[in-house]
Amino acid sequence: MLQGIHLTLLIGPAVPVPAPQAVMDAVTSVQVTSSKDTSGFQLVFAISKNSMLLTTLLPAGYFDPISTRVIVIVTVGGMPQVLMDGVVTRQELAPSSEPGQSTLTITGEDLSALMDLIDLTGVPYPAMTEVARIYLMLAKYAAFGIVPAAIPPIPPDIPIPTDEIPIQRGTDRSYIRTLAGQAGYVFYVEPGPLPGESIAYFGPDVRIPVPQPALNINMDAETNVESLSFSFDGRYYVKSVTHNIKRGEYKQSFQLSRDGLISLTPKVPV
Numbered sequence: 001m002l003q004g005i006h007l008t009l010l011i012g013p014a015v016p017v018p019a020p021q022a023v024m025d026a027v028t029s030v031q032v033t034s035s036k037d038t039s040g041f042q043l044v045f046a047i048s049k050n051s052m053l054l055t056t057l058l059p060a061g062y063f064d065p066i067s068t069r070v071i072v073i074v075t076v077g078g079m080p081q082v083l084m085d086g087v088v089t090r091q092e093l094a095p096s097s098e099p100g101q102s103t104l105t106i107t108g109e110d111l112s113a114l115m116d117l118i119d120l121t122g123v124p125y126p127a128m129t130e131v132a133r134i135y136l137m138l139a140k141y142a143a144f145g146i147v148p149a150a151i152p153p154i155p156p157d158i159p160i161p162t163d164e165i166p167i168q169r170g171t172d173r174s175y176i177r178t179l180a181g182q183a184g185y186v187f188y189v190e191p192g193p194l195p196g197e198s199i200a201y202f203g204p205d206v207r208i209p210v211p212q213p214a215l216n217i218n219m220d221a222e223t224n225v226e227s228l229s230f231s232f233d234g235r236y237y238v239k240s241v242t243h244n245i246k247r248g249e250y251k252q253s254f255q256l257s258r259d260g261l262i263s264l265t266p267k268v269p270v
Contacts, residue, residue, distance in 0.1 A: 004078070005250055009043075010071035010195060011062070014143070022052040028103070028246065032072055032083045035240030035255075036188050036205065039110040041072060041084045047093075047102050054104075063088050063106050066117070069144075070108055071195050074245070082192035083243055085145075086110040111144055111198050112189040115173035123168040126161045130179050131202075137172045138200050145196045146189065151203030153183035176202065230256070 007030065009023070010016035026045040033040055047053050053062075062068065065088050072084040092105040115137075125133045131150045138148040159166055168175045173187075179202075180187040186205045191198050217225045230236070236256040244251045 004076060006075040007245055008073040008075065008080070010073070012069060013067050014069065015196065016069045016071050020052070023057070026051065026053060030072060030243070030245040032243040033240065034083070036186050039084065039086070039188070041070065041086055041108050043070070043106040045104040046100060047104050048100070063091055065089050065091070073195060074243070074250070082195055084110065085191035085196070085198050087113055089113060110189050110191065111141070111146060112173050114141060114144065115176070116171045119171055120168050121170055125166045125168065127159060128166065129156050129158050130183065131156070133166065134176055134179065134202050137176065144198070146198045146200050148200045149202070153185065
């Protein structure tokens with residue numbers, strides 16, 4: 001069933017490159033969580049006293065926080081999909097006296113973490129609309145392949161310099177999220193569609209998903225869900241998804257949000 005699923009890790013500063021085979025062999029699990037609020041990843045490696053990770057890569061700064069970028073790609077049936085493009089935020093080493101039980105855990109966030117490093121309170125934006133301010137702020141991250149996609153609020157707010165000059169409060173990420181909250185919008189960074197590229201979306205929380213195949217439980221060979229629980233019948237959309245990848249295993253956990261009492265789809269694809 002899992003034949004044709006391949007994991008690729010690109011790791012490095014600025015422009016990451018394929019991880020060495022020794023690193024891929026040490027991977028025990030990969031977890032990626034994606035949502036419109038926060039997205040992050042966690043890589044777990046099995047290590048030994050003579051592991052290349054301990055003796056060479058870590059001392060050389062291979063997984064240094066913030067400066068190390070990680071791209072997680074899963075290829076299913078020959079089609080690659082970028083699950084995560086982010087930066088390392090934390091390292092955890094858990095040594096054990098039992099052979100083969102020591103682990104190195106690398107935790108990170110999506111590329112929006114780079115927008116939350118420097119407090120830029122006081123930067124003025126004279127005669128600039130919200131969208132103009134956002135494009136100017138996001139221009140600093142073009143080198144990381146981040147492409148802004150901002151939809152102007154209705155009606156647009158064009159401040160008159162003689163009356164008001166907008167001033168940034170906090171980091172770029174916090175200020176953009178403040179603008180999004182004022183307009184009833186959302187802001188998040190979505191990886192892909194190509195490795196090394198991401199889309200920074202500022203706009204309404206549009207819910208126009210493509211209906212997916214049915215989730216089946218207790219249906220013999222057609223079963224594709226281990227457990228499922230909900231409080232009301234109706235149409236749901238995926239609010240967040242967590243990918244759990246191990247050798248010979250690829251599972252997903254979904255958090256669903258109801259989009260209405262009655263389904264607008266006459267039938268569900270199987």
